Amino acid sequence: MTAGIGHPMETQGSGAPGAGGGAIGLDELDLSIVHALQIQPRAPWTLVGSVLEIDPVTAARRWARLRDVGAAWVDGYLSPAQEDMTWAQLEIAVNGARLMDVVRTLCDDAGVLSLKQTSGSRDLVALVQARDVDTLAEYVSERVCRVPGVQGARVHVITATPFEGSQWRLRSLDAGQRERLRQFDETRPAPGTPVTAEPLRPVERRIAVALGTDGRMPLAALAREVDASVATTRRALGRLLNSGRLALRCNLARPLTGWPVSAMYFASVPAEHLDATATALRTLPELRFCTMTAGPHNLFLDVWLRTLHDVHALEAHISRELGHLRLRVEERAVILRTFKHVGRVLDRHGHSVRSVPINTWK
Known part of the structure; x- marks a missing residue:
């Protein structure tokens, strides 16, 4: 099937009122940061900055500006593609x-x-x-x-x-940048680690709910939120992500997408x-x-x-x-x-x- 009637992000800059009532404008860098987080929602700012060739502090500051007015956000949820629900x-x-x-x-x-x-x-x-x-x-x-x-x-x-929506992407990054981001995995299992379709564990349920509030919640903070050790939380998050049960999504307010x-x-x-x-x-x-x-x-x-x-x-x-x-x-x-x-x-x-x-x- 050929492409549809348009291509995402042909119009790269746009603006709309933010949650606080003021206008927010997006430039190429803002859109590139959002695209990076669509590929790797939990990527560290050091990686995002390296891929975009900017200072990590700049990347973090730009993201905070978008997040704080509700223009963009990252959250997690149990994927509808799985059969647990x-x-x-x-x-x-x-x-x-x-x-x-x-x-x-x-x-x-x-x-x-x-x-x-x-x-x-x-x-x-x-x-x-x-x-x-x-x-x-x-x-x-x-x-x-x-x-x-x-x-x-x-x-x-x-x-x-x-x-589903977590698979939708902007068109701001080139192929090389996208590939560098895909190589990151904070929960990468050891070689040969099997992915089993066992029932969700209580800690996995708590992680899914917690990441619904903030999909970029740092691992240590997430561990405190779900009342588990960092090591246990890392393993549980890895099981959720590697099995495809948990989807992480970086969203951008629709009017800002063009x-x-x-x-x-x-x-x-x-x-x-x-x-x-x-x-x-x-x-x-x-x-x-x-x-x-x-x-x-x-x-x-x-x-x-x-x-x-x-x-x-x-x-x-x-x-x-x-x-x-x-x-x-x-x-x-x-x-x-x-x-x-x-x-x-x-x-x-x-x-x-x-x-x-x-x-x-x-």
């Missing part, structure tokens, strides 16, 4: 007069990863996590549907996640073509999140776009390129506002206001 997309119908009351309640809920207001036939779309299908059913009926103002919820159980419009496509494709379709969709620069679901639509696509017109232009591109796989985009919706994004409550400009760490065991 059950994930679902919820379409939530809400009494319009109670919308913001519902939003405030669900934003504070540790089981809601993301929450968006959309155009179209649903009011809110939420990404939620539960321990298993039974817990999911109870959570939706006894928690979500009992929130005052919620009129009902439709559940789409996620069966696979071909692409892709200010967000949309969702609800699509279907014959089951025998699902894998081939997912492989092709991964080449789309606009793609931020793709899930396979058990429901009336078996593909949910979350995309970032430059203009509202591109909602139809990208749909036409996808339909043209994947028509031979019988892909059908059956519905599309514009995201009117993202209230919560992977455990972060956002303001109207997409800046992080506070974190509500994802805690399925709470």
Whole structure:
């Protein structure tokens, strides 16, 4: 499949109001730092500075400026690509007069990863996590549907996640810089160390929750937070990262990326073509999140776009390129506002206001 209708970060500088109300502008260096942390979210500033050929103190100061106004942040969460948990997309119908009351309640809920207001036939779309299908059913009926103002919820159980946001990248670093960053691993296991799919241990659960607040939390501070030794914490973090169970993500407020419009496509494709379709969709620069679901639509696509017109232009591109796989985009919706994004409550400009760490065991 050819590239989509645009390439990320063609417009390198942009600005938007920060969490404190003032404007923040990004230059090439800011974007390079964010790109570096997308590749290695926990990279030390000495490495980032070396790769970017700047002083480590400068790199740290630049990052602190972005982080402090909520323009960029790093967090961790259990990856939806793993099978330890059950994930679902919820379409939530809400009494319009109670919308913001519902939003405030669900934003504070540790089981809601993301929450968006959309155009179209649903009011809110939420990404939620539960321990298993039974817990999911109870959570939706006894928690979500009992929130005052919620009129009902439709559940789409996620069966696979071909692409998620931690895999999305800016285009600020060259190939050599990207390779140098990939070589860093603070938890690299000894050669021959097996990666086992054993159940999550209590300390691993605590690490996942703690990194939801600050994905760059230093190892010593993380050890204190989870009440374990540094050595135990290092091993547990290594197990989580090397098994792919824990995803670390460096986020940049969407308006600052040059892709200010967000949309969702609800699509279907014959089951025998699902894998081939997912492989092709991964080449789309606009793609931020793709899930396979058990429901009336078996593909949910979350995309970032430059203009509202591109909602139809990208749909036409996808339909043209994947028509031979019988892909059908059956519905599309514009995201009117993202209230919560992977455990972060956002303001109207997409800046992080506070974190509500994802805690399925709470």
